[in-house]
Amino acid sequence: MRIRVNAHEAPRANNGSRILQDEGHDAMLLTQRLEDVARASGDWIWETDEHHRYTWVHDTAPFGHAQDIRPPRVGEPIPAGQVVNWLGERELPTRDLHAVLRQGEPIVRLVTKEDHGGGSRYVSRSAVPLRHADGSLRGYRGSARDVTQSLDAKAQLWRRDEVLRRAKEQAEAASRAKSVLVSQLGHELRTPLNVIVGLAQLIQARGDGAGDPRCGGWIAEIARTGWHMVDVLDLLMELGRAGTTQASLASHPVDAVEVVRDAMGFVEREAVARSISVAFDADAPVWAVGDRRAVCQVVVNLLSNAIKYNRAGGWVHVRLSVNCGEYAQIEIQDTGPGLTEEQMSRLYRPFERLGVEQSGVLGHGLGLSICKELVGSMGGTLQVQSTVGRGTTFRVTLPVAGTKIIN
CATH class of the missing domain: 3.30.565.10 (Histidine kinase-like ATPase, C-terminal domain)
Incomplete structure (x- = not known):
C-alpha cells in the first residue's frame, strides 16, 4: 500500500518539529536559569509539608564545598532551631523556627541556631508559604544556607569593636577626670600664688630691700616668676574646663x-x-x-x-x-x-x-x-x-x- 503525502503537509511537519525543538531549548534554558538562581540563593532548596517535614530537597552547593554543609533528607523534620540575630544572639521574645512557620508568612534571611553533628550551626532561610485550594497552609518552599562561618566572623568583629568602644569610653572618662583634677588643682594653687605676687609687689612699692641690689633683684624675680605661674595655672584651668584649649x-x-x-x-x-x-x-x-x-x-x-x-x-x-x-x-x-x-x-x-x-x-x-x-x-x-x-x-x-x- 502506498501512502501519498501531500506536498503542502511536509513543510507543516517540519515547522512542528522546529517548534518542539525551540520549546525544548527554552525549557532547558529556563531550567538552567532556575538552577543558577537556586545555587546563588543557598546551599540547598527545599519544600516541607504542613507538619514541617521535608518533602523535597535539592543540593545546590558547588562541587568541593565544605563537607559539614550537609543538606537534609526527604522525610526529616525541619529543625526547630532558636531564631537569632546576625551576631548569634537570641531574639527577644524568644521563638523557634516552627513557631515562625506556623504563622504562614514569608520569611527572609531568618537565621536559626540548630544542633548539628554533636555541635551547633547557624542556618539562614528564605521561603514562601504554599497553600491548598481552600487557602490553608500546606507547607513552605525556600532556600537555605549554612552561615556559621560568616556569622562567627561577624560576631568576633563586633566583639572586638565593642572592646575598642568601651576602652575608648574609659579613656575619655579618665581624661575628663584628669582634666577636672587639673582644673581643681589650678584653683587651689592660684590663691597662694596671688598672695606671693602681691607681697612681692608690695615690698617693691615700699622700697624694702632697696639698699641691697641683690635683694631687689630677688624680689623682682619672685614677682616675675609668680606672674608666669599665674598664667600657667590659667591655661591649666582652661584646659580642665573645656578639655581642649583650641577654642580659647x-x-x-x-x-x-x-x-x-x-x-x-x-x-x-x-x-x-x-x-x-x-x-x-x-x-x-x-x-x-x-x-x-x-x-x-x-x-x-x-x-x-x-x-x-x-x-x-x-x-x-x-x-x-x-x-x-x-x-x-x-x-x-x-x-x-x-x-x-x-x-x-x-x-x-x-x-x-x-x-x-x-x-x-x-x-x-x-x-x-x-x-x-x-x-x-x-x-x-x-x-x-x-x-x-x-x-x-x-x-x-x-x-x-x-x-x-x-x-
Missing part, C-alpha cells in the same frame, strides 16, 4: 626671640644648679602667630625637661629660625640619655613619665601632653627626634606672622 587661645603676632629669652630666664637657676650650659641662636627678628603665654609655656616646659633629664655638666642648644618663609621653628636639643621607640610611643600621654618615676626627678607627666595640645591649638606642630645615648631634639613650628600684621 587667641592668635596674635608674637616676638619669638623675646619669648625664648624670657623662657630661658625662668629655667636659668635650674640650669646653673645642674651645671647645664644653655646656648641660644636666633635669626632676629622672628615673629610667629599664636598666644604669647602659650608659646612661652611650651618653651619653658621643653627647656625644663631638657635640663632636668640631661646629664650633669651637659648642654642645651636652642635654635630659632624661619623655615621656607612660612613657619617659625624653635629647636631645643639636649645631651640627655635619649628615648627608645617604645618610650616615644608613650611620649604625649597625660601623667606618663616614661619610667623615670623612681629617678628622684620631680614631675607629674603633664608637661609634654600640654605642650602638644597648646602647639596644635595654635596651628603648629610638635615633633621629636631622639637617639638613645646621644640626646633628644624637640622641634616646635608655628605660622610666621606677615609683615603687615607685625607693623
Whole structure:
C-alpha cells in the first residue's frame, strides 16, 4: 500500500518539529536559569509539608564545598532551631523556627541556631508559604544556607569593636577626670600664688630691700616668676574646663626671640644648679602667630625637661629660625640619655613619665601632653627626634606672622 503525502503537509511537519525543538531549548534554558538562581540563593532548596517535614530537597552547593554543609533528607523534620540575630544572639521574645512557620508568612534571611553533628550551626532561610485550594497552609518552599562561618566572623568583629568602644569610653572618662583634677588643682594653687605676687609687689612699692641690689633683684624675680605661674595655672584651668584649649587661645603676632629669652630666664637657676650650659641662636627678628603665654609655656616646659633629664655638666642648644618663609621653628636639643621607640610611643600621654618615676626627678607627666595640645591649638606642630645615648631634639613650628600684621 502506498501512502501519498501531500506536498503542502511536509513543510507543516517540519515547522512542528522546529517548534518542539525551540520549546525544548527554552525549557532547558529556563531550567538552567532556575538552577543558577537556586545555587546563588543557598546551599540547598527545599519544600516541607504542613507538619514541617521535608518533602523535597535539592543540593545546590558547588562541587568541593565544605563537607559539614550537609543538606537534609526527604522525610526529616525541619529543625526547630532558636531564631537569632546576625551576631548569634537570641531574639527577644524568644521563638523557634516552627513557631515562625506556623504563622504562614514569608520569611527572609531568618537565621536559626540548630544542633548539628554533636555541635551547633547557624542556618539562614528564605521561603514562601504554599497553600491548598481552600487557602490553608500546606507547607513552605525556600532556600537555605549554612552561615556559621560568616556569622562567627561577624560576631568576633563586633566583639572586638565593642572592646575598642568601651576602652575608648574609659579613656575619655579618665581624661575628663584628669582634666577636672587639673582644673581643681589650678584653683587651689592660684590663691597662694596671688598672695606671693602681691607681697612681692608690695615690698617693691615700699622700697624694702632697696639698699641691697641683690635683694631687689630677688624680689623682682619672685614677682616675675609668680606672674608666669599665674598664667600657667590659667591655661591649666582652661584646659580642665573645656578639655581642649583650641577654642580659647587667641592668635596674635608674637616676638619669638623675646619669648625664648624670657623662657630661658625662668629655667636659668635650674640650669646653673645642674651645671647645664644653655646656648641660644636666633635669626632676629622672628615673629610667629599664636598666644604669647602659650608659646612661652611650651618653651619653658621643653627647656625644663631638657635640663632636668640631661646629664650633669651637659648642654642645651636652642635654635630659632624661619623655615621656607612660612613657619617659625624653635629647636631645643639636649645631651640627655635619649628615648627608645617604645618610650616615644608613650611620649604625649597625660601623667606618663616614661619610667623615670623612681629617678628622684620631680614631675607629674603633664608637661609634654600640654605642650602638644597648646602647639596644635595654635596651628603648629610638635615633633621629636631622639637617639638613645646621644640626646633628644624637640622641634616646635608655628605660622610666621606677615609683615603687615607685625607693623
